[in-house]
Amino acid sequence: xxxxxxxxxxxxxxxxLILIAVVVTxxxxxxxxxxxxxxxxxxxIQDRRGxxxxxxxxxxxxxxxGLKLFMKEEIIPNSSNKLLFVMGPGLAMLTAMMTxxxxxxxxxxVLFGRTIPLQIADINIGILYIxxxxxxxxxxxxxxxxxxxxxxxxxxxxxxxxxxxxxxxxMGLSIIALLMLTGSLSLKTIIEQQQDHIYxxxxxxxxxxxxxxxxxxxxxxxPFDLSEAENELNFGYHQxxxxxxxxxxxxxxxxNMFVSSAVMATLFFGGYDIPFVNDVSFGLHHGQNLLALLQxxxxxxxxxxxxFFFMWVRWTIxxxxxxxxxxxxxxxxxPLSLVNMVVTGFLVLLRQNHWHF
Amino acid sequence: MGITQILFWSLSxxxxxxxxxxxxxxxxxxxxxxxxxxxxxxxGHYILLNAQFLxxxxxxxxxxxxxxxxxxxxxxxxxxxxxxxxxxxxxKIAGVISGGALLLVFVAALKNVDAKAHVAQVARGDIGxxxxxxxxxxxxxxxxxxxxxxxxxSAMVGAVVIGKKE
Numbered sequence: 001x002x003x004x005x006x007x008x009x010x011x012x013x014x015x016x017l018i019l020i021a022v023v024v025t026x027x028x029x030x031x032x033x034x035x036x037x038x039x040x041x042x043x044x045i046q047d048r049r050g051x052x053x054x055x056x057x058x059x060x061x062x063x064x065x066g067l068k069l070f071m072k073e074e075i076i077p078n079s080s081n082k083l084l085f086v087m088g089p090g091l092a093m094l095t096a097m098m099t100x101x102x103x104x105x106x107x108x109x110v111l112f113g114r115t116i117p118l119q120i121a122d123i124n125i126g127i128l129y130i131x132x133x134x135x136x137x138x139x140x141x142x143x144x145x146x147x148x149x150x151x152x153x154x155x156x157x158x159x160x161x162x163x164x165x166x167x168x169x170x171m172g173l174s175i176i177a178l179l180m181l182t183g184s185l186s187l188k189t190i191i192e193q194q195q196d197h198i199y200x201x202x203x204x205x206x207x208x209x210x211x212x213x214x215x216x217x218x219x220x221x222x223p224f225d226l227s228e229a230e231n232e233l234n235f236g237y238h239q240x241x242x243x244x245x246x247x248x249x250x251x252x253x254x255x256n257m258f259v260s261s262a263v264m265a266t267l268f269f270g271g272y273d274i275p276f277v278n279d280v281s282f283g284l285h286h287g288q289n290l291l292a293l294l295q296x297x298x299x300x301x302x303x304x305x306x307x308f309f310f311m312w313v314r315w316t317i318x319x320x321x322x323x324x325x326x327x328x329x330x331x332x333x334x335p336l337s338l339v340n341m342v343v344t345g346f347l348v349l350l351r352q353n354h355w356h357f
Numbered sequence: 358m359g360i361t362q363i364l365f366w367s368l369s370x371x372x373x374x375x376x377x378x379x380x381x382x383x384x385x386x387x388x389x390x391x392x393x394x395x396x397x398x399x400x401g402h403y404i405l406l407n408a409q410f411l412x413x414x415x416x417x418x419x420x421x422x423x424x425x426x427x428x429x430x431x432x433x434x435x436x437x438x439x440x441x442x443x444x445x446x447x448x449k450i451a452g453v454i455s456g457g458a459l460l461l462v463f464v465a466a467l468k469n470v471d472a473k474a475h476v477a478q479v480a481r482g483d484i485g486x487x488x489x490x491x492x493x494x495x496x497x498x499x500x501x502x503x504x505x506x507x508x509x510x511s512a513m514v515g516a517v518v519i520g521k522k523e
Contacts, residue, residue: 084390125487128413135421139393142425146386146432154432161425168422169513185487330517 015116023100023120031254032062034307038254041311069247077240081147088144089241089248095137096255102126103262104188105299106272106292107279118272118292119188126187127175130263131168134218138164140252141220141227145237156237159322160227164218166329171214173337174207177344178267191271195279201268206340208268210333215260217329220253222314226322261306265299272299365405372398385431389424396420408485 036051036058043050051058076085106118123129138161145157181203182190194200201208217224228236238249265271272295273279283291320328350357375394382388396419403412483489494502 084386123409125409125413128410128417132413132416132421135417135425138421138425142428142432143390146428158429158432161429165422165425326520330520334513334517 011114015114016120019116019118019120020101023105024097027097027100027255027258028251030258031251032066034254034257035065035250036062037307038311038314041308042315045312045315066247069244072243074245075240075242077148077150079149080240081149084143084147085240086245088140088147089238089245089252090140091143092137092140092252093248093255095133095140096252096259098133098136099130099256099259100262102129102187103259103266104191104271106295107283107288109289109292111289117188118296122186122188124184124186127179127185127267131172131175134164135168137218137256140249141237144241144249148237148240150240152233152235153237153239156227156233156239159233160220160237163220163224163226163325163329166326167214167217167224167333170210170329170333170337171218173334173341174210174214175267177207177337177341178204180341180344180348187266187271191266191273194270195273199268199270204268204340204344206336207344208264210337210340211264211268213328213333215264216310216313217325219256219260219310221257221310223317223320224325225319226325257307257310258303261303261310262299264306265302269302271302272296274298361405364401368398368401368405372402386428389427389431392427393420393424396424403485406485407483410487410490411485 039061040050040058042048051061054060054064076082101120102123104117104119104122108115108117110116141160141164142157145153145160148154178200179185181200182193184190184193190200220227227233233239238246241249274282274294275298279291279295282294372395375391375398378391379388379395382391396415400412400415400420403409403415484493
């Protein structure tokens with residue numbers, strides 16, 4: 001048994017562990033500063049200043065908020081289901097972090113003679129893995145809402161879960177059309193195809209639009225934040241939560257936003273590809289490590305654009321009514337994505353036939 | 358004992374323990390959560406057999422969608438252990454008899470199976486990889502596959518039509 005364990009490539013395990021630590025840390029820090037950015041964006045849109053007390057431009061505000069959340073009293077309601085009550089926010093956080101495992105953050109770096117790909121796991125079912133983890137995200141909300149033993153929490157949890165399930169369907173259908181073009185489920189392969197040709201958003205504009213709307217719904221963001229509608233449900237599924245358990249729920253939303261922006265950038269906007277630059281020849285001239293760094297910066301810039309868009313929409317568009325939400329999901333997005341799928345399939349077949357009927 | 362075997366035994370123990378807890382748990386919500394654990398353990402077994410597609414689809418469809426609907430219904434019914442109505446005695450006896458009959462059928466069916474001839478291809482088989490699975494589905498089994506997919510599509514369209522009815 002020991003001999004077998006020794007046969008494991010420890011360098012490989014070590015580099016993956018470091019990569020995981022870096023990715024997790026970066027997502028947490030990004031999520032932290034998303035809270036700051038959200039308040040700044042809201043302030044600009046509403047003609048205010050936003051947080052400006054802690055540090056220059058209020059940059060230390062997230063630290064102060066985090067400290068506040070940690071110092072607050074930890075309350076577990078007497079009538080709640082204790083184990084599940086604690087498990088809920090943990091699950092929400094876990095599923096939010098797990099999606100980042102299959103996203104390629106750059107091509108590869110060369111360190112100490114080792115070539116290290118900047119992706120935690122290049123599995124050949126990358127997109128399906130993301131769908132699997134996203135569908136697990138429902139449980140964080142549902143378990144938390146049910147375990148609080150509060151009617152409003154339960155109602156909000158059920159709203160949130162049914163919304164996520166409904167929009168997952170349209171999301172999956174819009175992805176099928178994209179997969180007809182790529183012929184691969186691996187995110188790395190999809191990026192490499194986009195490096196050689198133009199970005200998939202130009203082939204799949206409708207698919208991208210549907211995916212974007214569904215991403216809003218999956219993240220429980222306005223205009224789809226029905227599960228947090230405070231005028232109908234007090235505070236939503238996290239009403240009974242306090243201290244860092246509440247923080248986990250709020251934080252998970254920001255991480256979800258970050259990761260779904262990364263997924264959209266990867267699938268439709270070339271991922272880590274640097275626009276207007278031939279990456280391979282750049283790497284040959286200026287070194288692989290610099291290229292990888294610039295690629296990561298490029299991906300982060302694309303993500304930042306999406307995150308800004310998320311915030312822009314939140315402070316511009318009011319919340320849907322519940323029946324409007326279901327109407328949009330089931331009667332508009334699903335038929336649209338079905339049509340998109342059929343048209344794409346037709347065109348792909350036509351291209352294989354050299355544009356002859 | 359290699360890593361594969363350690364994983365196999367821990368997954369098996371997890372699957373069996375969770376399956377027992379599904380039946381034993383007094384709270385139906387806990388039962389559903391244990392059932393989700395069973396699905397996770399089974400998906401782990403699929404990955405050990407190198408069937409990644411099956412593993413992830415099992416998670417998406419069963420753990421991600423169907424179990425959520427189960428949870429929905431159970432949470433809304435508000436079944437608590439103390440308000441649970443006492444079941445009829447005859448119903449319990451009928452349940453034991455039918456369960457025992459099912460066990461008998463299983464044992465009879467599996468008694469004469471030559472297990473040695475059906476060794477699972479742990480981490481070696483490649484039919485479960487998505488590329489090979491796609492080729493098998495769209496070449497050898499294309500007609501049944503298409504028929505069942507049309508069936509699913511019609512079910513989905515039917516759901517939308519029912520929703521549209523005023």
